[in-house]
Amino acid sequence: MTLAFLLRRVLTAFITVFLASSMVFVALLAVPGDPVQLILGLNYDPNQYAVLQKQLGLDHPPLERFAIWLAGIPKGDLGKSISLSKDVGTLIWDRLPITLPLVGLSSLLALLIALPAGILAARNKGSLLDVLVVTTTQLGLAIPSFWLGIMFVLIFAVNLGWLPANGWSNWSDDPLKTARYLIMPVVTLALGQAAGLVRMVRSSVLETQNQDYVRTARSKGLLESVVIRKHILRNAAINILTLVGIQFGQLLAGGIVVESVFSIPGLGLLGLNAVRFGDYPLVQGVVLVIAIMIVVINLIVDVLYGVLDPRIRYD
């Protein structure tokens, strides 16, 4: 992998972030009516109007506002929330210790399920096990995560009473309690992701094991376990890595749904409540931060791709 490639890839990521920020900004120019009046209601004090207008930065023309907003992003300055009267950046930062463990643990669990299931299914293509795995993934793709979550609540909270139905407790108070709150959300999010991953792992292993170099490795008399580990899995891993990158975006999005099902006060619930209160600076911030995370993850995956597979040439 060359330095030129790395630089170009980073540059593209910057352009993507810039375009994504522009989209978020432009979308909000379309808010109908006067946002200041919308917040203050019909009978407002003109002085209050001027203060709020300045606070929201609406006393500048759109292009200038865009420049100010863009300049704030690298500093983490995303404006002020209307409904919570705090900095958007701080609000988002405070929710990360809730959302990131949820998403991180889910993706880990999804991989722990999907890798063995996908590899086993591919190694035994056409067997009963394979059919079972493929059928289960079809079901997994069709069942909406929020319904799966509700069914878990029905079984493990309402009927068995083993786990709390919803809610949250801070990590610093009692980590064990927090873990109990996290079990159902993590499993819900992970199962939905695992369904898609299993299919991808299976097909990339199937594709790899038909390659010529795998046949060559076998004909050299290598142990089957060595062929699987060094020739099939190593190469399939490159495809799987890309998929994990793509999935991460879906996980962050799925996290919003799961946070809502289990009333977990993370980034997703922050954004949903912001919509309810018409708090558009906060929505803007949440959407942008998640979009940037997705672009950065994709960048990392692309670079790792080059590291894992020296055959890949980018020019």
Added chain:
Amino acid sequence: MTDLEPKHTKKLEFNLLFGLVILFFLCAAALLGLIWTPYDPKFQNFAVQLQGPSWAHWLGTDNLGRDTLSRLLLGSSTSVLVGVISVGIGSSLGLLLGLISGWLGGIIDDIVMRILDALSAFPTILLALLIAVVLRPNIWSAMLAVGISSIPTFARLTRAGVIATKNLDFIDSARALGARDARLVFRHVLPNIASALIVQATFAFSVAILAEAALSYLGLGIQPPAPSWGVMLRDAQTFIYQSSWATIFPGLTIAITVLGLNLLGDGLRDRLDPKN
């Protein structure tokens, strides 16, 4: 491998058949829901709150005593409407962008691709948050969000198809015979990628139905009292300690519908795409 082939074809036909049956029932339910339902889907009968299945109410009732089957039927009309319109938005804009980008190439291709990259950074739910805060959450904001988020897939698919065909010999000979760009695209390039687009539209339809349910569940789509499968689950979850029936049927309906449409997509792909 040869002994596997008949089995494979049978499975393929099963996917297609099962998918078509589900699609038929979905469309029939959507039409029926518009003209007739066993009860008025919005009629509240407090004498029969949160009941399980019975002869009077086949799938039970919800927290306001409304008939679940009637609400599911009317909800299917909503799902189909959102599905059709959002796939319409996504496929038409995606097709247009893909054609422009693939056919013209060069700097225009670069610009379109960068815009699509940026758009791909927003999963449907993020777009829905953004659009809902601008337009207030309703059926239109949901359709726009679902539609826009499917643009990149349609555009990339079209672009790849255009690039793969535009330099083939038969295009050159048509051009040599005096065919204009528009004729080349519509008579020669598009028919070559039509089947891939049909398969993609089937999957996009299934994704749209799932997304509408999720958005309505989150309060970002259809607003109560209008029945939507997502709204029904949201209501039912609140009363889960009193009755579980209301949480079961809307979820099952979504799952079976999406399963059917996904299998239809698989079946169509195996049938239409010679590469598979």
